[in-house]
Amino acid sequence: MKTKLSILIGLLLASYASVIFAYPGESIVQDANGDYLITYWNGAKMKQTKFVPATKIEPTVISALKLADVWLITYRYTIDNGVNAKQPITQIMIGGISNIYRSQPLVPFSSVTDMNSALSAFQSSQAPMVQPNLWNGLALPDPENNSLVQSSWDFSTEMHPHEIRIGIPHGSYQQGFGYDSFDLPGIGAAKLEGDTPIQQGYEDEGPSSTDSEIVSQLNQIESNDFVARNAAIPAIAIPDPFDPAATLERIQEHMHTWIAKQLIEPAFAAQLDSHFKTAADVYRKQGPAGNGQIGRMLALLVQQYEGLEKGDEESVKKKSAVPAQIDKLAALVLYFDLKYVMRRMGGGN
Amino acid sequence: MDTLTFAASGIRHQASGKNHNRRLNFALHILAIAIPVMATVQPAVADTIAATATYTIYHTSNHETCDNLQGAYYTYSTPADTLASHQASFPRYCHQGGILKWTQVASNFVLTSNTSLTFTVDVARTAYTAAVHDTGIVKTWAVFWTCPSGYTGPDASHMCTLACPPHASGTPCACDAGYVFDAAGTSCVAEQYTVALQNPLADVEPSGTANVYAATSRDVYAQVIDQQTSLPQVGAQVKFSVDVIAGTGGHDHHDALRPKGKLLDCRDNTTEVESTVCITQLDGKATVTFKAPEVSGTHTINAECISPACTNPASGDINVKVDGLESIPISPFYNMQLPNRDTNHPKAHFLMEAPQKKLETIAILYMLKTLYMRKQSAPPDITLNDASLEWGGVLDCFLTCNSDQYPSTPWHKHHIEHRRGSVVDIKANGSTGSIAHEKDFRTAAKKMGIALGVPHGSGSGRHYHLRLNNRGE
Numbered sequence: 001m002k003t004k005l006s007i008l009i010g011l012l013l014a015s016y017a018s019v020i021f022a023y024p025g026e027s028i029v030q031d032a033n034g035d036y037l038i039t040y041w042n043g044a045k046m047k048q049t050k051f052v053p054a055t056k057i058e059p060t061v062i063s064a065l066k067l068a069d070v071w072l073i074t075y076r077y078t079i080d081n082g083v084n085a086k087q088p089i090t091q092i093m094i095g096g097i098s099n100i101y102r103s104q105p106l107v108p109f110s111s112v113t114d115m116n117s118a119l120s121a122f123q124s125s126q127a128p129m130v131q132p133n134l135w136n137g138l139a140l141p142d143p144e145n146n147s148l149v150q151s152s153w154d155f156s157t158e159m160h161p162h163e164i165r166i167g168i169p170h171g172s173y174q175q176g177f178g179y180d181s182f183d184l185p186g187i188g189a190a191k192l193e194g195d196t197p198i199q200q201g202y203e204d205e206g207p208s209s210t211d212s213e214i215v216s217q218l219n220q221i222e223s224n225d226f227v228a229r230n231a232a233i234p235a236i237a238i239p240d241p242f243d244p245a246a247t248l249e250r251i252q253e254h255m256h257t258w259i260a261k262q263l264i265e266p267a268f269a270a271q272l273d274s275h276f277k278t279a280a281d282v283y284r285k286q287g288p289a290g291n292g293q294i295g296r297m298l299a300l301l302v303q304q305y306e307g308l309e310k311g312d313e314e315s316v317k318k319k320s321a322v323p324a325q326i327d328k329l330a331a332l333v334l335y336f337d338l339k340y341v342m343r344r345m346g347g348g349n
Numbered sequence: 350m351d352t353l354t355f356a357a358s359g360i361r362h363q364a365s366g367k368n369h370n371r372r373l374n375f376a377l378h379i380l381a382i383a384i385p386v387m388a389t390v391q392p393a394v395a396d397t398i399a400a401t402a403t404y405t406i407y408h409t410s411n412h413e414t415c416d417n418l419q420g421a422y423y424t425y426s427t428p429a430d431t432l433a434s435h436q437a438s439f440p441r442y443c444h445q446g447g448i449l450k451w452t453q454v455a456s457n458f459v460l461t462s463n464t465s466l467t468f469t470v471d472v473a474r475t476a477y478t479a480a481v482h483d484t485g486i487v488k489t490w491a492v493f494w495t496c497p498s499g500y501t502g503p504d505a506s507h508m509c510t511l512a513c514p515p516h517a518s519g520t521p522c523a524c525d526a527g528y529v530f531d532a533a534g535t536s537c538v539a540e541q542y543t544v545a546l547q548n549p550l551a552d553v554e555p556s557g558t559a560n561v562y563a564a565t566s567r568d569v570y571a572q573v574i575d576q577q578t579s580l581p582q583v584g585a586q587v588k589f590s591v592d593v594i595a596g597t598g599g600h601d602h603h604d605a606l607r608p609k610g611k612l613l614d615c616r617d618n619t620t621e622v623e624s625t626v627c628i629t630q631l632d633g634k635a636t637v638t639f640k641a642p643e644v645s646g647t648h649t650i651n652a653e654c655i656s657p658a659c660t661n662p663a664s665g666d667i668n669v670k671v672d673g674l675e676s677i678p679i680s681p682f683y684n685m686q687l688p689n690r691d692t693n694h695p696k697a698h699f700l701m702e703a704p705q706k707k708l709e710t711i712a713i714l715y716m717l718k719t720l721y722m723r724k725q726s727a728p729p730d731i732t733l734n735d736a737s738l739e740w741g742g743v744l745d746c747f748l749t750c751n752s753d754q755y756p757s758t759p760w761h762k763h764h765i766e767h768r769r770g771s772v773v774d775i776k777a778n779g780s781t782g783s784i785a786h787e788k789d790f791r792t793a794a795k796k797m798g799i800a801l802g803v804p805h806g807s808g809s810g811r812h813y814h815l816r817l818n819n820r821g822e
């Protein structure tokens with residue numbers, strides 16, 4: 001089972017392949033290059049412009065998780081751009097992160113008053129990030145929810161005008177994006193964008209009516225100007241002090257969000273639920289004895305995928321004999337989370 | 350038998366001199382001003398007749414001479430005068446020709462109904478033992494019944510009814526429409542009303558953004574109070590009208606075409622009109638709906654009573670404005686084109702707080718990333734042009750942005766958005782101070798969650814139209 005968040009967006013974009021009429025003569029047409037030709041009424045005349053979206057890419061995000069010292073978890077990503085991509089990938093944004101590890105305190109941009117404080121804020125946002133050469137990583141508040149973190153990496157073509165390799169070109173991949181966190185992984189969305197040219201744009205103020213049908217369509221196109229892929233991201237905070245039962249319940253709660261995303265079969269989720277409950281009960285009553293129950297859950301995952309113990313999506317393979325009841329990345333994440341609890345309770349290796 | 354014929358003359362009927370200036374007693378009205386009381390009823394006053402009459406008796410007896418009548422006497426009586434027999438003697442006088450003339454001055458008679466006065470003449474000359482008696486009814490008087498001043502009547506029962514004062518009628522008396530009893534309750538005076546407009550009138554947002562994020566219309570009421578009673582007046586007709594005050598809303602220009610707010614016709618609550626007549630309810634309030642125009646500014650709402658009239662019309666101001674806009678602060682991370690070239694709109698750099706913070710972060714991210722890169726101009730190379738007017742609403746710019754391709758006229762939404770303090774234009778025309786590294790600018794904006802479309806404007810007018818709330822408003 002392989003489900004991508006981009007399905008929704010794909011459907012959305014597919015609908016623009018046909019002509020949409022709004023004001024008489026207004027339309028948005030996607031041409032063979034994937035560009036949008038926008039014909040609009042500016043209040044005085046019919047005009048046309050072109051919008052080149054940043055979605056002409058074929059990204060794959062490969063998540064890798066590793067438990068390091070003092071229970072710190074490293075999150076690493078490899079980004080692949082398909083051979084048929086028309087644009088190199090130049091920006092990756094992963095929002096909805098519960099927390100990331102910072103070795104130095106965060107200086108929020110809201111506190112900036114001058115150039116020096118701006119530099120401090122900028123550096124404190126760069127510091128936690130791991131990025132490949134020539135890429136700029138920044139950890140900023142998630143604009144959709146300021147209590148969460150958005151990690152992003154961008155490749156500045158203007159900063160590196162003489163590079164032959166721009167971003168992640170089609171048919172290639174790039175390793176080395178990442179950050180660390182004490183929070184356990186869940187599944188979130190990575191938004192990826194391709195490199196777009198400088199565009200002339202509207203020669204006026206664009207469509208004249210804010211309630212025009214094409215304006216709302218344009219808003220949809222502009223606000224979805226990325227390709228989304230699933231990624232393992234910090235999503236589950238660890239109780240302090242550590243409590244295996246409470247941690248399991250948080251993992252279970254996150255797992256339930258996968259049902260709607262079709263990352264797990266409901267029947268399999270229900271099967272795991274009973275194990276979650278038993279394991280939490282045993283941890284509460286008998287401490288480390290709960291590890292046995294976790295072992296049974298891990299076995300259910302291992303029945304479907306091999307290589308889960310490596311913590312790297314790249315190494316995980318579906319076992320052909322068994323139908324998958326859980327998405328590959330979800331299996332990897334769940335395996336990691338359960339193993340983490342087991343280790344904190346003295347089990348595993 | 351002698352026949353005596355009486356012919357009356359000079360009978361005067363007149364109202365007696367009795368005091369008719371009775372003080373009308375309206376005392377009850379003082380206690381219950383609002384409720385007309387029963388008018389007093391009292392008996393009518395009958396005529397008092399001063400019966401002065403001259404009678405001539407034609408003596409027709411052949412065997413009597415005038416002298417013979419000397420010493421004769423007569424009596425008279427009236428039905429009401431039960432004493433009946435008022436005797437008097439004929440004067441010892443006899444007119445030649447056998448005609449006796451005699452004048453009787455009688456007492457005043459108070460008559461209580463139509464009555465007659467009967468004279469009986471006894472001619473009983475001493476010298477003649479055989480008395481001659483002739484009698485006859487000589488006159489019937491009509492009695493005139495009169496009512497005191499201020500009363501009407503009398504009716505068939507000779508009763509008078511207290512007359513209603515001017516501008517009143519009916520039984521009991523009620524003041525005519527538009528009149529009320531005065532404080533003494535004795536007369537009807539024209540009603541006095543005051544009309545007052547709701548105060549204060551809360552702000553309302555200009556209309557015109559595709560999605561309504563705040564109220565763009567508001568109910569406004571005027572209350573009509575009866576000054577005499579201090580009570581709310583139901584059913585009064587109040588005419589509302591609206592006008593816009595020049596020079597408000599950040600527009601330092603004015604003309605007759607300036608869009609102004611409308612009122613919903615009170616008859617259908619749908620049609621948009623400039624004035625409408627609404628009726629007060631039990632609470633004395635007439636309510637009209639004010640609909641904001643797309644252009645912000647202070648509007649004056651007037652309310653005047655059509656019926657009944659009020660002492661003075663009322664008026665109040667309602668601000669059509671987007672609340673919470675703040676002037677974009679000076680920053681080391683961006684420039685602002687100040688003063689604005691468009692002198693009609695000298696202050697067009699207002700934003701809401703959250704979008705302003707977002708803008709500043711984008712500017713910081715952009716500046717720090719591009720600080721050490723080759724630039725066409727010294728940093729900062731983000732120059733803010735128009736954001737919103739201090740009260741938001743349509744930001745027209747006919748002085749500076751009119752072109753053949755895209756004509757611009759006053760009040761016309763040349764800037765289609767820029768109405769709610771979340772949109773700002775950033776110069777991207779290649780000139781000094783415009784964005785030197787557009788891709789990095791786009792990247793920074795996207796990190797802040799801004800969905801960037803293509804730039805707006807061409808040539809020297811090219812700019813990024815940054816929707817900091819990701820919505821057209």
Ligand SMILES: [Zn+2]
Pocket residue numbers: 599600601602693694744745746760
């Ligand atoms: Zn103006």
Ligand SMILES: [Zn+2]
Pocket residue numbers: 764767772773774805813814815
């Ligand atoms: Zn604009």
